[in-house]
Amino acid sequence: MNTPTTRTRDGADTEWWREAVIYQIYPRSFADSDGDGIGDLPGIIARLDHLVALGVDALWLSPFYPSPQADAGYDVADYRDVEPIFGRLADADRLITEAHDRGLRVVVDLVPNHTSSAHAWFVEALAAAPGSPARDRYVFRDGRGPDGAEPPNSWRSVFGGPAWTRTDNPDGTPGQWYLHLFDAGQPDLNWDNPQVRDEFVDILRFWLDRGVDGFRVDVAHGLVKQADLADWHYPEETTSGDHVEQPRPPMWDQDGVHEIYRQWRAVLDAYPGEQILVAEAWVQPAERLAAYVRPDEMHQAFNFEYLEAAWSAEAQRTVIERSLAAASAVGAPTTWVLSNHDVLRHATRLALPVGTPRPNGIGTDDPQPDTALGLRRARAATLLMLALPGSAYLYQGEELGLPEHTTLPDEVRQDPTWRRTGHTQRGRDGCRVPIPWEADSPSYGFGPTDASWLPQPPVWAEYALDRQVDVPGSTYEMYRTALRLRHELGLGGGELRWMESPDDVLAFRIGSGAGAEADSGAGSDSDSDSGAREVIVVTNLSAGPVALPPGTELVHASGPLTATGQVPTDVTAWARQRR
Template sequence: MTELEQFAAPGSEWWRSAVIYQIYPRSFADASGDGIGDLPGVTSRLDSLQDLGIDAIWLSPFMTSPQKDAGYDVADYRDVDPLFGTLADFDTMLAAAHARGIRVIVDLVPNHSSDQHVWFQQALKAAPGSPERARYIFRDGKGENGEIPPNNWESVFGGGQWTRITEPDGTPGQWYLHIFDPSQPDFDWTNEEVREEFRGVLRFWLDRGVDGFRVDVAHGMIKADGLPDYTPPSESDSMGGGEDDVPYWGQEGVHDIYRDWHKVLAEYDGDRALCGEAWLPTLKKTALWVRPDEMHQTFNFPYMMTEWDAEKVRGVIRDSLEEFGKVGAPSTWVLSNHDVIRHASRLALTADSPQGDGIGPKSAGKPDEATGLARARAATTIMLALPGSSYLYQGEELGLPEAMEIPDEFRQDPTWFRTNGERYGRDGCRVPIPWEADAAAYGFNTTGDSWLPQPEEWSRFARDVEEADPASTLHMYKTLLGMRREFELGNGSLVWEDLGESAIAFRRGDVYVVANLGAEPLELGDDVTFITQSQRFDGTAVPTDHAAWYTKN
């Protein structure tokens, strides 16, 4: 390998180098004691996040919803679901975060609404061809009596993407499109009324003081003209990240929407940010979402889903910095979120587990816990040294593994039900996180209730236990985040080092970063001084699945 210097995109906006912590509200902290986390719970734990050293939080959906898909089915975009509190609770939480120097990003779900949204209820009562139905994607069926769906598209959650309604007069009627669950009808984003409605939604939350939006299914809002049939490959990624030319993913028209939204955010002071969830087949395509007049960030899913292989990890880092740099945007880096197997387990799987499938009691290829945690800590040590913005998912700072032994009767992910138990879905990464080892529900609340069962062995991952252990994953995260800020590693250039094919090695100014993904120890020589290590080791040889930052004497 030749030495190559790669730069993060220039600019002083906070989102270019921020470390953003994802909060899944129902599983973070529960102040009410009903077993489901809430906004007052978030407020109560902000000191812990400030102590961790993050720059911003991203809150997964908390808006009014029947909760068919954990809040990603929104019935009212301008209010807080009573499950999570009130608008006053949100304002209190926002003010408390800002007082601690923590910015707040909220999740926005524009591809679809809940079937309980007033617009969809109006559409069901209206006639075919009416303005009410034009807000969604209604079509006549095929066949002699319209009994065949308009096309063959498969839902991300299993089954078809079309559901037939009963018309107000009691007769079988039109079909409506839902990429996800039937309770989540897709909006028709060619309709100007839909576009104007969401401009209003953006302004509602911006007026309250939010710092930006994470945009759910940002690549799915426009469908190909004519809605042509499409059959995905048998081993397809459920969110379309592995295929080109999917008629409901990554269509060119989505970019006009984000150019419009970019203008709305520009009306407000303070570098408000848009971050897109766009599962796309290449980094080159992903970078199109963050051209200068569109979104500010998009999640780097190719990086997240890269297997534990030195050549592949080096390649995706190189390509990310190159492709995002071409459009003047920072790369983002992420290893876990609420939709994928936690990386403390995923990096040690010994069998394929496509995104969205999850892993459970009958799954093949379950990980070795020690191997998974070692690789997770090493992967984070690499990630937090990279230029750009990093996303953390709640609980990863504790080294939480995937909860793999959830009994069938407790599962709640729509994927589990829509596939008749063939795919476990995402419950395993959504279990409420542990705060205190000896408390009810591990300190998630004071009642002991929990909407998903917490594994008994999680007491050893509790935050209070890890606070007391200087070798814990929590202390590793705090150290890395503190040093990332001290050395200003979110900005600047990366210079690649050649330490062999099994190593990931680069320099950030005076800080050298190395991870050993090979089978043998990696000797660095006598002229190094370690700043931090993913796990403690002696001498100057980096063991397998370990990583370190160091300087040269």
Template sequence: MATNVAGSTITAQEWWRSSVIYQIYPRSFADSTGTGVGDLPGITARLDALAELGVDAIWLSPFYRSPQRDAGYDVSDFRDVDPLFGTLDDFDAMVARAHELGLRVIADIVPNHTSDEHAWFQAALAAAPGSPERARYMFRDGRGASGELPPNNWESVFGGPAWTRVTEPDGNPGQWYLHLFDTSQPDLNWELEEVRAEFDDVLRFWLDRGVDGFRVDVAHGLIKAEGLPDFVQDEDEASMGGGAAEASPYWAQDGVHEVWRRWRRITDSYPGDRILVAEAWIYPLELMARWVRPDEMHQTFNFGYMEAHWDTAQLRSVIDDSLATFGAVGAPSTWVLSNHDIVRHATRLSLGADTPQGHGVGPDSPGLPDVDEGIRRARAASLLMLSLPGGAYMYQGEELGLPEAVDIPGEARQDPTWHRTQGERYGRDGCRVPLPWEADSPAFGFSTTGDSWLPQPREWRALARDAQRGVEGSTLEMYRAALRVRRESGLGTGTVTWREAPEGVLILDNGTVRIIANVSGDPVTVEGEVLVASSPLDGATLPADTTVWVRLPE
């Protein structure tokens, strides 16, 4: 048992059912060396701030050895730290400090593919068609008279074809390999026992070093339909699936559940309630709930909630469906508003047009919002989210009210999506810009030299952490207060009871707290002791785009 500096006590018994988990994107969190890229010692040095914030755990996006073609999601060695981020000793020190502060550590794991610089793939390129080395990946002969056409018509998540033809050792054009993502990310063949055994060992390597669980990247991938049939995804679908998942030959295949049952047996064999969290873009919720059965994942991200508009009908519907559907299989619902793949919700909730996952926004995007309106809605949405029972996920910087960085010059953008679509999609760089810590320091305290791998908006100076800490009404202090009340009032393990509300307003009770979210209605009167408010009340009235928590009378 450990207690963090904010006063919360963490026990080993199913801590994940009500936890608040903070996502760290390592290259953008804190840079200890002045290179302009965040690193593990930088994270360690800033962990006190997260314990003070009041979260229960941290989740780190990939820090493994990688050529960084896709910001570390192209892994060349799953058992080592990339020198960009530090060393294994730095990782161990970070885990030790986190545990001292009462923070659990969840590592990202990327099982769908490796880097093309992984030793396995290099061996496959050097080997002949039909060899054991190629069997580890999805190599296929091409179609056409001389194999000049891809094996099927699949498109990459990042745009363009999902197949690349190799030059064989004899110098002639040869087979094609599948990459659902970038050409540098060849898909593994998860039908092969050797691949499954390799990842068994990878999991144990990090569990032995003290990680408390894994966030599983593309958890609905891995297994492909027999015969790899042609398939065209609806243009309106998110790039990683969604409504079409049931029909897709590469998303949500039944065989993947065998993998997760195997992984669950491994995590269950370790003490301390280690967990598995699925990134699975699967709809409807009834299908998503299959990933969190008692012998598979502990949690899965609730992307349906994340994609809901700032609309009372949509919000209430997805909250009710989530609690009922996940509850039916004995799992907690999770709630999330932002992550490293989507437009930050301080911008997204006020956009005049939808932004499919992975597309991003930029200066020429339609319907760009008023920044103040976006932050006001984001604060209100966050306060609603944190009031709900289950697990909650925060993305670094949302506690500062950071909006999407829209005006990143084309030459500074690094997301493969931007390059593979020739600028048609802005990609994900806008939500990955390094954090502002100190308003008057170089790079706003992100690095000592002022270097930053993506440019930081000048406007972020006013949003720096030190400019908000201790300032009444700031977004940071709202989050700190909300996390404290959530913990003290047991909201994470509570029950939602809806109350009658005017049009455009949601009212629910959770234990001893009443939550009133005025999404788009007329001002409503608030009675009782105000515990937390997303924006100042006008006397005793709650304006639109505002959420308040009120103590219920005993």
């Protein structure tokens, strides 16, 4: 099987994942080949050339495994096959091959914290007696109180409601409780059980043998629970937290997870090539997150502290500095991200008043964000992110400037959060709406019919890909140019050096010339190629326009400069010294 290779400028192989830009595909919302309104693997294959034209290095596929779809596929019933609505196992093989033929690597989702309640193991566990080996693969406990009618502890589900559901005995009487940190259809596995550990090593090998280039590990910080399952009386969070007034939650970021990932890393390292592990770990502070990417564990960990950072120069600089320092201490790259399938799209999130906590969805009766402001800031944030050293992730549709669908009718929502919070949190459906390809086609080119598993808003036409290709200033062309320049100038592998700047303005040097050469006159006529490859990045978060540094010329920008060549508010510009 043809496996892509990333090479340095001198032709030597390099660790591709340190600088890679990876594009997340949410299969049910990317491209529908058969007109049933749900995206599928053949649809993805037909659109792979879009990723090549965009200029990304790899794609990450959210789950496509057999599943009852209680949580859009993150409730896996079989880790070694493909859900029929997405295609067949042969389609997964063809997707991997065709991606590799185009020079794209393929990362697949792995969901190890829980299975589906339809998984054969859990079906067996429900039929087995308390204390049986089948039940020991999951977290079953007797209830509290004289008749066991109270849950074993106070833990709450991330999706709302209790994190425990009581079972029925074969005779119909109430039985034990099982733990599910997410939906009731997602029972948590017991990672103290050797069978569970052996099973996932075998699953890794199954997909590595089929040619995948890595795994994004769902809820990587949640596999191991505190042994005593102690009550938790603080506000429920999916992160480990860095709050002085509270200890680390007993269900998140326990030290025992690292033993698991050291074992997995050894499995991947035994295969030829460079396959990677990527942690979805909502962990703070940055030093705790860095533990997941030590040299013998994972390769990358999403930087959610960066995703959550307020749109202010102080907040942005603080999180960038802290992230780079923590990752550098363990020899890992920082992995930047602004949007994914679990959070409000950043073209909408950044339209909210600065400092507003990120809402879990926006609905028709909520205040509607300023779409133009959100897109302006999103473009600036993206150009800032793509200039930072390390790896970056893009979420499908963000290259089109897609906002959140904030007027999605409540009656069509499918995220279990909406139901489990008693209709108080809209949840994640708004960022999962099928994306638009062609403005004048059925379902905006998502599929051959008008069918769409979530309704697309009428404004999707103006964001369609065919309305943006080769259109100067379009969001798509901004992304495409940024990715080309990022590669040509070696920005992902550069060293960031801050520059003096006005209040509420970020300015730094980055690129292959951003080291000592940059400080000794980069950009002068006597400078080598390193100066030409250095970029000066200016992000203006102040109230008025700011000038580019003297002696520089514009390379790229997230929006037009002023008539006098200044950087307006909420715009990022890339410049370099005139030669």
